[in-house]
Amino acid sequence: MKLAMIGFGQAGGKIVDKFLEYDQRTGSEIVRAAVAVNTAKADLMGLEHIPQDQRVLIGQSRVKGHGVGADNELGAEVAEEDIGEVQGAIDGIPVHEVDAFLIVAGLGGGTGSGGAPVLAKHLKRIYTEPVYGLGILPGSDEGGIYTLNAARSFQTLVNEVDNLLVFDNDAWRQTGESVQSGYDEINEEIVKRFGILFGAGEVREGQEVAESVVDSSEIINTLSGGGVSTVGYARESVERKQESGGLLSRFTGSDESIEDQLDSANTTNRITSLVRKAALGRLTLPCEIDGTERALLVMAGPSAYLNRKGIERGRKWLEEQTGSMEVRGGDYPLNSSDFVASAILLSGVTNVPRIKELQQVAIEAQDNINEIREESESNLQNLVEDDEDELESLF
DSSP: OOEEEEEEHHHHHHHHHHHHHHHHHHOOOOEEEEEEEESBHHHHHTOSSSOGGGEEEOOHHHHTTBOOTTOHHHHHHHHHHTHHHHHHHHTTSOGGGOSEEEEEEESSSSHHHHHHHHHHHHHHHHOSSOEEEEEEEOOGGGOHHHHHHHHHHHHHHHHHSSEEEEEEGGGTOOTTOOHHHHHHHHHHHHHHHHHHHHHTTOOOTTOOOOSSOOOHHHHHHHHTTOSEEEEEEEEEEEEEETTTTEEEETTTOOOSOHHHHOOHHHHHHHHHHHHHHHHHSOOSSOOOOTTOSEEEEEEEEOGGGOOHHHHHHHHHHHHHHHOOSOEEEEEEEOTTOSEEEEEEEEESOOOOHHHHHHHHHHHHHHHHHHHHHHHHHHHHHHHHSOTTOOOOOOO
């Protein structure tokens, strides 16, 4: 699937930059064009792979290149005012060559949280291609203002995009990690999962064609209907035996030739196991998969370790678990890879406790902020007024 990616804000720009690095490393050719938009000049300068002429600094008349300070209302205002500058960068994208737009943003900050919904609304008004969002939820330990920003942005963005793919930092941060290493690993996890998903169906020169192709229309149909999506992922290593030039997998534990190793029953069972691990393991947005409206299964790896029967069995298992009749599936041959992976897109999920928790914490934070403001105004008034009311103000 060919995407025009727009990273809005610090987190969004870093993730799109990471996608470009992934493209260069794997040759997956997912990103047809990339743009980074920010109110902070330093964040744009820190990017490594997005071209300089595709980095857009907005809000200079308001914040002078120093960011909006986690104020997502200001972030939205700035995006509205400078949408023409963003459009100028998008005009350089060969839109006729892309299957969809993907706006990537951290929902807890100010620029991406406020600006992403503005940009989504703008793009949907102009283009016929689908506009998807990839929203990153802040961890619960990041503070009330970031939770409030995320809840408000989530509520707005989900109504402006054709589908909102969500990654929850709270489910992925490791205890004791530094902030920088934690986010670096999280960004790698994001790109790894969505890279497999969006890379399926993009046939490059010299690459084997899939037995059951997952092309862009399969992904678009799975994401159609809007709502919220999450992605599951599981993989197992495939080891190379140098002396024979063949592949030995942990799937078999045998030193026989690859043809003898990979009997159909064993391969089928292993695929089914990976599908279960992907769906029931750690999702990008933890949720109950029962009630999922649509799903897509992609099995990636050397073609010798993939078979139609295993994928079909995995697809039927997903149908049973989700209760959906719209479950698509296929393979993504990666014959140079040293792993077999299962990536599952669950679209239209509704049983998501994390979102309800986020909203409740945000409501409490909003009430606290209002109380503090009222108390602050009262305290200031008491401080500056003289008891006898003898002083007169200048104005």
